[in-house]
Amino acid sequence: MKLTDTAAVVTGGASGIGAGIARALAERGCSIMLADIDTCAAEEVAASLRERGAVAKVMACDVSDYASVEALADAAWSAFGSVQMIFNNAGVMSSAPVIDADPREVHWIIDTNLKGVWNGCSVFGKRFRAQRLPACIAITASEHSLGVPHLGGGIYTASKHAVLGMADVMRQELPDFITVSLTFPGMVRTRIYEATRSSPIGPAPENVRAFGERAMAYGMDPLEVGQRAVQGVEEGEFMVMTHPHVRVIAEKRWQAVDAAFARAPEIDNPEQYEVEAVMARLVAENK
Numbered sequence: 001m002k003l004t005d006t007a008a009v010v011t012g013g014a015s016g017i018g019a020g021i022a023r024a025l026a027e028r029g030c031s032i033m034l035a036d037i038d039t040c041a042a043e044e045v046a047a048s049l050r051e052r053g054a055v056a057k058v059m060a061c062d063v064s065d066y067a068s069v070e071a072l073a074d075a076a077w078s079a080f081g082s083v084q085m086i087f088n089n090a091g092v093m094s095s096a097p098v099i100d101a102d103p104r105e106v107h108w109i110i111d112t113n114l115k116g117v118w119n120g121c122s123v124f125g126k127r128f129r130a131q132r133l134p135a136c137i138a139i140t141a142s143e144h145s146l147g148v149p150h151l152g153g154g155i156y157t158a159s160k161h162a163v164l165g166m167a168d169v170m171r172q173e174l175p176d177f178i179t180v181s182l183t184f185p186g187m188v189r190t191r192i193y194e195a196t197r198s199s200p201i202g203p204a205p206e207n208v209r210a211f212g213e214r215a216m217a218y219g220m221d222p223l224e225v226g227q228r229a230v231q232g233v234e235e236g237e238f239m240v241m242t243h244p245h246v247r248v249i250a251e252k253r254w255q256a257v258d259a260a261f262a263r264a265p266e267i268d269n270p271e272q273y274e275v276e277a278v279m280a281r282l283v284a285e286n287k
């Protein structure tokens with residue numbers, strides 16, 4: 001996809017990977033709308049993009065709220081005339097063992113990381129389909145989409161697995177002129193360790209946040225990740241990898257699946273249960 005002179009919306013654009021994506025887009029001559037719950041930080045990112053000659057605007061948006069995402073799209077189309085990219089990047093994380101997580105925090109993570117991404121896909125996807133220009137729905141997934149990189153973030157891991165499944169179906173349902181691109185970063189040096197500042201149960205204890213901050217210091221530069229995400233959109237990649245070691249996490253998952261199949265029962269004509277073939281047959285019979 002040719003990006004010069006196109007417009008993009010980046011959710012969670014006030015910080016970290018979103019700010020990196022915005023900068024990479026600015027370098028390619030795109031106009032950008034940064035959407036975030038933290039508009040002060042977003043204004044600072046927008047000002048730095050404008051200093052580099054880009055058109056950059058800010059819109060307050062809570063991605064977990066469908067109406068807020070509709071208002072974002074209205075603002076973007078009225079600012080730029082047309083929009084051809086949505087980067088569904090906003091995300092939050094907390095670190096509670098799965099069965100001990102607070103129900104309010106579970107809702108908050110799923111509402112932001114899964115429902116928030118679906119809101120962006122649905123609102124922008126429908127407008128892209130009607131607009132009939134080349135367009136891309138991009139999503140910041142994670143190494144947590146492919147396996148289990150570490151414990152202590154199980155609900156986050158679940159949300160990131162879910163966006164991969166959703167996106168894989170969506171890309172096959174959309175018309176050819178709309179592509180879908182997911183980026184799967186490993187550790188990136190961002191403020192995600194502070195995400196619980198917007199949690200409904202309040203910020204994580206200081207020692208948990210301090211540990212997160214120390215870990216994040218070992219992460220990749222968010223601009224590097226943003227550059228890869230934008231390159232992935234440009235080059236039509238469905239799965240965009242940034243950290244080569246993430247292959248090990250994906251392979252570990254596959255090895256577990258493979259080993260489990262070795263113990264599956266042996267049956268005659270296993271293809272009889274192939275759901276795609278069964279559905280195709282039923283559709284043909286109903287014609």
Ligand SMILES: NC(=O)c1ccc[n+]([C@@H]2O[C@H](COP(=O)([O-])OP(=O)(O)OC[C@H]3O[C@@H](n4cnc5c(N)ncnc54)[C@H](O)[C@@H]3O)[C@@H](O)[C@H]2O)c1
Pocket residue numbers: 011012013014015016017018035036037038041061062063064089090091092112116140141142143184185186187188189190191192193195198219222
């Ligand atoms: N940092 C990492 O190591 C890492 C690795 C893989 C994937 N990711 C993913 O990258 C994405 C960006 O995270 P980051 O690491 O840059 O963190 P970050 O905390 O630096 O940035 C996230 C931004 O999202 C915004 N946000 C949070 N909730 C929102 C909501 N409801 N509506 C709108 N904006 C909201 C925050 O205000 C913040 O500006 C997330 O989806 C995260 O899961 C991060």
